[in-house]
Amino acid sequence: AQKITQTQPGMFVQEKEAVTLDCTYDTSDPSYGLFWYKQPSSGEMIFLIYQGSYDQQNATEGRYSLNFQKARKSANLVISASQLGDSAMYFCAMRGRGGRGSTLGRLYFGRGTQLTVWP
Amino acid sequence: DADVTQTPRNRITKTGKRIMLECSQTKGHDRMYWYRQDPGLGLRLIYYSFDVKDINKGEISDGYSVSRQAQAKFSLSLESAIPNQTALYFCATSDSVGTENLSYGYTFGSGTRLTVV
Numbered sequence: 001a002q003k004i005t006q007t008q009p010g011m012f013v014q015e016k017e018a019v020t021l022d023c024t025y026d027t028s029d030p031s032y033g034l035f036w037y038k039q040p041s042s043g044e045m046i047f048l049i050y051q052g053s054y055d056q057q058n059a060t061e062g063r064y065s066l067n068f069q070k071a072r073k074s075a076n077l078v079i080s081a082s083q084l085g086d087s088a089m090y091f092c093a094m095r096g097r098g099g100r101g102s103t104l105g106r107l108y109f110g111r112g113t114q115l116t117v118w119p
Numbered sequence: 120d121a122d123v124t125q126t127p128r129n130r131i132t133k134t135g136k137r138i139m140l141e142c143s144q145t146k147g148h149d150r151m152y153w154y155r156q157d158p159g160l161g162l163r164l165i166y167y168s169f170d171v172k173d174i175n176k177g178e179i180s181d182g183y184s185v186s187r188q189a190q191a192k193f194s195l196s197l198e199s200a201i202p203n204q205t206a207l208y209f210c211a212t213s214d215s216v217g218t219e220n221l222s223y224g225y226t227f228g229s230g231t232r233l234t235v236v
Contacts, residue, residue, distance in 0.1 A: 009159065035224050043207060045227040091161060095224075106152065107211075107225055111161040 002027050004092050006110035013082045013117055020067070021077040021090050021113045029096030034075040035107065036066065039089040048090075051075060082117045089114050122146050125210050125228035132200050132235055140195045140231050142210030148226070150214070151193040153177075153185060156207040156230075165208075168193055200235040207232050 003026040013019035025034065036048040051059045051066045059066040067076040075094075079086055092110040123144045132138050142151065149170050154162040154177075164177030166185040174187055182204060184196045197204055211225040 004161075006161075033224075043230045043232070045209065045211075045225075045230075047224055050224065093224075106164065106167060107213075109154075109162040111159060 002029075002094055002096060002108040004094055004108050004110035006092055006113050008113045009111075010114045010116070013079075013115065015084060015117055015119050016081055018078060018080045019082055019115065021079070021092075021115065023075045023077065023092030023110060025073050025075060025092075025094050027073075027094065027096060032094055032096045034066070034068070035093040035095070036064070036075075036077045037091045037093060038086075039091065039112070041088070045091075049077070079115075084117050084119065087115060087117045121229065122226050123210055123212055123228040125208075125231050127231060128229065129232045130234070132233070134201055134235055136200050138197045138200055138233070140197075140208055140210075140233070142193045142195070142228055144191050144210075144212045144226070146212050146226055147190075148212035148214050149190065150212060151187065152209075152211045152213070152225070153183075153193070153195045154209045154211065155179065155204075156209065162209065165195065197233075197235075200233075202235045205233060205235050 005024045032053045034051045038046040038048050049059050049061045049064045049066050051068045058068050063080045065078045089112045091112045093107045095107045126141045152167045153165040156162050163179050165183050166177055168174045168187045171187050186194045208231045210228040213225050
């Protein structure tokens with residue numbers, strides 16, 4: 001079974017500071033992908049960043065980077081230079097390469113971290 | 120037009136009523152999913168479909184049913200709505216995963232906020 005754990009229900013950061021949102025996972029799949037999504041108060045799910053389990057380097061997308069530590073099974077999201085518009089719910093998710101009867105290729109989500117950026 | 124369209128966007132219904140949430144997509148994806156989101160619980164899978172003839176239950180399917188009318192359409196029904204089905208519902212689509220790139224994530228609809236009173 002796949003499991004995603006986000007231990008921080010809420011995080012606060014001052015504008016222009018960096019913040020790390022934690023995510024740990026558990027899987028028996030040898031190959032898997034890790035995702036982060038942002039959900040602003042309007043409700044839509046916005047894809048931020050992806051990390052493959054065999055990728056040699058940590059993924060980066062603009063101000064977002066993923067601190068991937070495979071041995072620790074962690075995939076923390078780092079947001080640099082926080083902006084007020086970063087205030088949102090953030091979800092970590094994972095999918096494996098399984099077919100039927102296994103992970104089925106679906107995404108498993110953590111419970112989310114509510115990030116608040118203050119001026 | 121959005122790649123994945125959910126209707127309605129918001130709905131208030133009474134306990135015991137049957138309600139249908141609709142989802143249509145223009146991505147050409149074969150896989151479609153229904154999730155519900157509750158505060159503090161993240162997104163939980165209700166049903167998923169690999170193609171028109173392949174529909175499967177997720178972790179929380181009790182009280183729900185689905186219909187895959189076509190590759191592009193996947194509807195979720197609440198047979199007799201109850202207050203604890205008040206939630207934000209998402210439809211999502213994805214391409215097949217097999218030997219394909221794991222980086223293929225989901226394309227989400229904008230969500231349906233359902234309130235059962």
